Amino acid sequence: MSQLVTYALPGIPYGCVFALMAVGLVLTYKASGVFNLAFGAQAYLSAMVFYVAVHAGWPKWAAFVVAVVVLGPLVGLVLDRLLFRFTRTAPPLVRLVPALGLLIAIPSITQMIFGIEPKLGPPAVFLNPNMIYFRFAGFPVDGNEIATTVATVVVVGGLALLFRSSGLGLRMRAVVESPRMTELAGIDADRVGAFAWILSSFFAGLAGVLLAPLYAQLSASNFTDLLVAAIAAAAIGGFSSLSLTLAGGIGLGLAQEILSGYLPSGTILSSGLRPALPFIVLAVLLVVVPRFRLGGEVSDPLAACDPPAPSLDPPPRIAVVSRGARIFAIAVAGALVGSALSWVSGNWLFTITQGLVFAVIFLSITLLTGMSGQISLCQATFAGVGAFAAGQLASHFGMSVLGGMVIGGLLASAVGILVAYPARRLGGIALGLVTLAFALLMDNVIFPYSWAGNGASGLVVPRPRLGPISFGGGGAFFWLALFVLGVAGGAVWLIRSGTTGQELAAMRGSEVAAATIGIDVRRLRVVAFALSAAIAGVGGALYGSLQQTVSPNDFAYELSLVFVVVVATVGVRTVSGAIEAGLAFTVLQQIITSLPTRYGSLLAVVFGLAALSYVRHPEGVVAYGKRVVLDMAEKLVVALERGGSSHGSATGSGRDDGTATGTMEPDLAVGP
């Protein structure tokens, strides 16, 4: 018993911080429908500002006011006004992608502003963190434990008071407890939403400065991982009960420390299970407890009154324009392949090859998210399974990586089924959270084992041979990557235009209606994951073979989030979008490595901020750009024809011409 308390006490600060974040998460989720995965990043920002201000010699209270009381809520307000108030009625993916973008961009921006040199010994807001202030029934209680408890009690007490007394607080409570009632009562959702963002961002900032002194160094991942626990706590509260959420957060903090106290120290299980615990809790809750399925996501009764979303599918185009676009696309692709094999340096050939390999991995997102509307945050994990399988088969059985790629794909597919089957009832953001849980679990518990990813030292994945042909050289491997991309892209394209693709598109459009016409949506979801994971697995094995050594770091869970952001931003609906995303990802990275180290994470900032455009352009910025160009070309053609035919008989092929005779063809550039 006394052992238990000794282990549990250090869990208090963690528990309080989890609880604060979780309460913020629930507030914004209920009030604005956004599951703000970026709170961890916001916490990091506040902690960083506090650190820098204190080190610059500011009094602690002033630093606290600036970092937490001013900056925290300000960030929340800006995000709501500029971004999230427009996404209330949007589909889950539109609400998720900008949050993911922020999660990726904010830590990088923070580092670019405040420098990348390590920030050691983060200061505490008040009390000396490690000093024992008193003994509670014989157990020592240190400054951290007191400080976090006091801060949490004060803030939560304040929130309770606010909910009880002020008008806005009452309305907010109504929104959180029953969005449906709120709609009936005509509460101004916009103002409540803004208020929720301010309040919850303040909580995030506070959690950030409270958490910082628990670690020796200020590092972004400590804060983003924090969010994981907060989500689990929110799930314990059923994503709506604030008091249960609070209790859940504190409980998780204690459970983590107790667990790590009792597990044998120094093993992968004990070092991995602790960070993975919240996600195991989350996954089990979401999958097992029916009430936790976020089926009835925030829906707005006015949704039907909004102007219809712009269509993502291409309008028919004038034949001349679509033929021109086709020729242009082929020319660009030809020029790219030609240059890769002739004049570009070996370094750039490698970069382009890497782009093709990422394109293969990204195709798995095209299929799963773009075509089927399923959110997965573990695509990098599937890629990792493929890569490690190929590496292990090569080193233990001397199998060629070509065979390893096939088996890796199959194995990844099996893993995909393993994830999707228990989660087959879940849709929307809940599915995203379960897959994130899975990624974290694999990352922390499975991949470090020597029979899997072999920890930090990683695995060797050789370049393959096929009879007399060796793919060891850069040029040969380029062809191999191009071939695999062609096969994967062709497969996705065939699936898309066949029965399965139609069914996936129907599931994406409306799961309820899809079931009503006789589609087994649950089975289809598992099928989509199996196919997608197979593609990711093949891509991962190819990636391993390109790099020649891979370690779990290459497939860390954060990377899955980056993948989704990159593909969604560039174009998630089409095969060409995946290829463009792959190339953009590696080429931009290559350009950035030539900049000073301070800008090393510029890519994250670029894509993170670009992801914010997803709200406006869910078809992807590149697809949108193409459309704009083609629209202009079309106008030009119409104008020219008008001008040319104004003297003769009207045989124009203008689209708005009532007697149009021009052939309408689907727009190629946005097609596969």
Added chain:
Amino acid sequence: MSVIEPATVQAPTLLEARGISKHFGGIVALTEISLGVSQGEAMALVGPNGAGKTTLFNCLLGLLRPDTGSVLFRGERIDRLPTFRRGRLGIGRTFQRLELFTGMTPRQHMLVTERVHRGDGRLWKDLLGMGRPRPEERAKVAEVLDLVGLADVADVPVEALSLGHGRLVELGRALSGEPCVLMLDEPSSGLDDAETRLLVDVLNRVRSERGTAIVLVEHDLAMVAKVVDRLVVLDLGRLIADGPVEQTLAEPAVRSAYLGLS
């Protein structure tokens, strides 16, 4: 006159609710509803807002699990069947709040339904390039599109369509599955007069040509009278009348509950 007047039944009962109750928290949405629809029959389900009509549809299709009671299809209990299996049995439905496949065109809506209905789509066929719609499927779909008057907008993504067209897409989609029971949830709201006439026509044709049973939830009693012979009235989750249209409308309970309010 008794409150519940059983309709004269000759044809076998297709879809039947037996003692279905459903509540949401404190709200009682359905109380002990027993109701059957037989082959070729056209029946209207009316009642004021919140009477439980949509909830009854959802229970019949398995989108909601009733608290008590059971659902039968051709005399066999289907309570444990998931929605998609009930759809495959031949129960078609439209939704009051449109549930369209966003991003797809009306033609694609019909094509996918037709494919699913025939059930010969396979992943390996797709991968061999044999998954594209065949000419006979296209012809069939074109027929449905003509029938519901959507031929002009067949290739426009549904997000760009009017509410009325959206309802017709729902109708066409349900018809593409060649259902034996067609359940329509307020199909005429949002339709203009011409479209409403078309809707009445389509329903009458489908019923006479295919023998499809129709369950129509509708507020527009004038339209109802042109399609159905049997009228069932729900009020606050209770079934208060069931019988031929004229006769049911004359009942005092119906007059006070429904007509009084509308």
